Amino acid sequence: SRVAMKCVIGGAHLRVFGRAIHAIARISDEFWFDPIEKGLALRSVNSSRSAYAYVFFSSMFFQHYCWTAVSQPRQKEKQLSLPCKLIIKSVLPVFRCVNVLERNVEKCSIYTNINDHHITFKLFCKHGVIKTYNLMFQECDPLQAVFAKHMCPNILKVHSRLLADTMIHFPTSQEEVTLSVSPMKVCFKSYTEDNTDFSRTMLTEIQLSPDEFDYFQVGVDSEVTFCLKELRVKPIAFSMEDRVLEASFILATLCEVGEETAALRPAWRQTFHSFFFGAVSCKERDAVSHTFHSLATASDTEEDFVSCCRNTR
Amino acid sequence: MWCELCQGNFFDEFQMEGVAAEHNEIYLELVPENLSRALKTAQSAKAVKIKLTNKHCPCLRVAVELPSLSSSSRIVTHDIPVGVIPRRLWNDFREPSVPDFDVSIYLPVLKTMKSVVERMKNLSNSIVIEANLNGEMNLKIETDLVSVTTHFKDLGNPPWTSEDGCQSSAQDRDLESMAEARIDIKKLQQLLAGQQVNPTKALCNIVSKRIVHFILLHEDVSLQYFIPALA
Numbered sequence: 001s002r003v004a005m006k007c008v009i010g011g012a013h014l015r016v017f018g019r020a021i022h023a024i025a026r027i028s029d030e031f032w033f034d035p036i037e038k039g040l041a042l043r044s045v046n047s048s049r050s051a052y053a054y055v056f057f058s059s060m061f062f063q064h065y066c067w068t069a070v071s072q073p074r075q076k077e078k079q080l081s082l083p084c085k086l087i088i089k090s091v092l093p094v095f096r097c098v099n100v101l102e103r104n105v106e107k108c109s110i111y112t113n114i115n116d117h118h119i120t121f122k123l124f125c126k127h128g129v130i131k132t133y134n135l136m137f138q139e140c141d142p143l144q145a146v147f148a149k150h151m152c153p154n155i156l157k158v159h160s161r162l163l164a165d166t167m168i169h170f171p172t173s174q175e176e177v178t179l180s181v182s183p184m185k186v187c188f189k190s191y192t193e194d195n196t197d198f199s200r201t202m203l204t205e206i207q208l209s210p211d212e213f214d215y216f217q218v219g220v221d222s223e224v225t226f227c228l229k230e231l232r233v234k235p236i237a238f239s240m241e242d243r244v245l246e247a248s249f250i251l252a253t254l255c256e257v258g259e260e261t262a263a264l265r266p267a268w269r270q271t272f273h274s275f276f277f278g279a280v281s282c283k284e285r286d287a288v289s290h291t292f293h294s295l296a297t298a299s300d301t302e303e304d305f306v307s308c309c310r311n312t313r
Numbered sequence: 314m315w316c317e318l319c320q321g322n323f324f325d326e327f328q329m330e331g332v333a334a335e336h337n338e339i340y341l342e343l344v345p346e347n348l349s350r351a352l353k354t355a356q357s358a359k360a361v362k363i364k365l366t367n368k369h370c371p372c373l374r375v376a377v378e379l380p381s382l383s384s385s386s387r388i389v390t391h392d393i394p395v396g397v398i399p400r401r402l403w404n405d406f407r408e409p410s411v412p413d414f415d416v417s418i419y420l421p422v423l424k425t426m427k428s429v430v431e432r433m434k435n436l437s438n439s440i441v442i443e444a445n446l447n448g449e450m451n452l453k454i455e456t457d458l459v460s461v462t463t464h465f466k467d468l469g470n471p472p473w474t475s476e477d478g479c480q481s482s483a484q485d486r487d488l489e490s491m492a493e494a495r496i497d498i499k500k501l502q503q504l505l506a507g508q509q510v511n512p513t514k515a516l517c518n519i520v521s522k523r524i525v526h527f528i529l530l531h532e533d534v535s536l537q538y539f540i541p542a543l544a
């Protein structure tokens with residue numbers, strides 16, 4: 001671990017950062033804190049490895065961002081990242097009341113202390129009060145989502161509002177939902193299996209027209225099933241002029257095609273059927289609402305996702 | 314609970330075909346929560362269609378057309394599984410007849426009654442409803458520690474005529490004499506909590522120590538609740 005990072009988050013962005021932490025907290029109890037040269041990446045994956053969250057804050061998001069890699073004499077190459085794991089429960093209190101945060105905190109500085117495995121969060125509050133949180137981290141292997149390369153014929157781009165309005169029709173106890181797309185129609189429905197007891201199960205189906213999507217491309221009629229709980233996470237809201245923030249939440253889906261039994265292996269390694277939800281900053285404020293565009297799209301790799309966003313803006 | 318709605322007041326279109334011409338009725342059994350949830354979807358709907366279908370099993374299909382941002386509407390469909398009740402069991406579900414009551418009286422303002430009963434619920438599991446033909450009603454609870462009575466007066470007694478056109482025999486009763494029944498307070502509280510709109514008419518019939526029969530009349534809907542007395 002030969003990387004040191006120090007950054008400062010200014011007042012207005014604190015809320016966004018706090019919201020990102022809260023959003024990631026819905027996926028798992030721990031997250032990866034990964035400062036790189038270009039900025040700070042936060043990642044998390046749930047215990048069944050069926051949901052993955054990734055939030056990247058570019059260096060421009062911060063009032064101040066400083067990252068240095070120090071190479072050890074024994075190492076041949078500089079290790080360019082310091083992935084470390086933090087427990088969400090330790091970090092959440094720092095950003096507890098996100099709305100209040102903005103009012104009382106002027107800035108927050110975060111720095112890594114590589115020698116004794118600490119990350120320090122310092123909140124500079126009003127009246128000269130400084131709250132310091134020293135959190136232990138665990139070094140670990142980097143975390144990266146693996147996407148199936150062959151799956152990219154379908155791209156749906158939709159405002160998160162539409163998704164929220166759609167999910168509300170399912171009961172809160174509904175665990176899994178099937179999304180079925182064809183060029184003419186999009187349909188979310190309660191997930192059923194062969195052994196579902198229909199005489200006891202209420203089934204809900206919502207049909208949407210492709211017109212409702214900001215971008216709609218369906219090359220292959222597909223059906224994917226995913227866990228609704230993670231979908232109910234609200235994407236991050238922010239309004240910034242520069243592209244300084246991007247986030248994506250990746251949800252695994254059950255494999256419908258072929259004979260592989262998805263139940264035996266973590267679904268997302270084999271499947272990556274075109275599903276992740278993201279909140280991406282826009283270059284200009286949306287004329288209609290000041291909040292955000294949400295993006296549900298397929299991609300081969302994170303790089304492609306990033307370039308896909310740039311192109312479709 | 315027995316509730317009757319007149320089709321014409323609710324539906325623009327209503328078509329049904331019962332089992333046979335002389336038995337033009339359909340009896341379905343379902344989980345009320347499912348229907349309630351399906352109808353919640355319909356709060357801002359353009360149109361709602363309810364249909365009895367049989368896909369994997371008999372279902373009430375509630376199809377809701379919702380406004381959307383585009384030219385085509387959003388359609389939400391809920392399939393509610395139902396049990397079709399065979400004709401031989403229909404008698405179990407006939408509208409219960411009005412019991413031979415001892416006292417019939419108009420209820421006090423439901424909102425007041427509700428707040429009284431809610432407070433009493435914290436103190437006791439059962440409540441006594443008593444009323445007389447002089448328009449007086451008392452709600453009583455009694456525990457080891459405390460007894461509370463709320464008195465209502467000048468409520469008025471509805472005039473009932475029996476089938477042969479005469480005044481019912483209940484009229485021979487001493488006006489001051491109370492008919493009473495002890496019932497489960499939770500059931501009463503649930504009944505009152507379910508009323509969101511003030512009914513046009515609300516009354517209750519008491520069969521001493523046997524049953525309390527509530528009748529709530531709205532313009533389009535009539536509701537009857539039968540709460541048996543506790544032993």
